[in-house]
Amino acid sequence: MNRHPDRDQIRIESVLSALGSPVRLAVVRVLDAGGEQNCTSVLGLLGITAKSTMTHHWRVLRESGVIWQHPSGRENLLSLRREDLDARYPGLLDTILAGAVADEALATASGSATAGALASSSG
């Protein structure tokens, strides 16, 4: 049921497409900062209210090879596939993550309300 792609099945187009969404990029940032978490935890840090909406995004991130998703008890733990992504595309994840931070610095300069959510998760 998990449908994780093999490491060699991961494609850059799918990864970029998955991370091209503000919601999913935010998810990745949360996972990078906070490590393995359950769906509700990540959901709480975003502006999405419906769980079914996020189930869709987990799916996109999972099937593109960006995240692991493995059940633990009644929870479904999410984590970054760092090892695989770094192996296939060295530096990509860090560059994108750093880019998101850089973007935020410019966005806050213009005045953005949603920018604070991720900034607070790093402290």
Place this chain on the structure above:
Amino acid sequence: MNRHPDRDQIRIESVLSALGSPVRLAVVRVLDAGGEQNCTSVLGLLGITAKSTMTHHWRVLRESGVIWQHPSGRENLLSLRREDLDARYPGLLDTILAGAVADEALATASGSATAGALASSSG
């Protein structure tokens, strides 16, 4: 008329979203390998037949800050915004480009017909 974003206006989400499309990623690879070219040249290397379709993609790439597009005579020359992208997201472009090559190596192992188009442009 060209609607190029300023360097500080570029956002990683837009860049990733733009490059998440197979067609546009291929365009970027062609521009990286072949330098400044006109639309028809790039169009010829892809499987798209309609010029109006590519006009849409130029627009996406241009407005996301990935390419420059400047008229020269009756042509419209396309080129990568390497300096700006490298300044905003150091290493991102090279990593993605390298990732596309790496993907192709795995894709050709499985047998892909479209893979050859880009491989030949790097020689």
Place this chain on the structure above:
DNA sequence: CGAACTGTACGCAATACTTCGAACATTCGT
């Protein structure tokens, strides 16, 4: 077993993306 908790599956509506053809604007060569 039954209740609460966590997350998925399905269907639906709104929106965006992708692609194309036809018509138009601009430039170059004569």
Place this chain on the structure above:
DNA sequence: ACGAATGTTCGAAGTATTGCGTACAGTTCG
């Protein structure tokens, strides 16, 4: 001015994405 070449703009069709609510499945605790 005329014709060829290069792209853009517009309108339209097909497809994909996004987000939500409801219903459902599995786990934990009493």
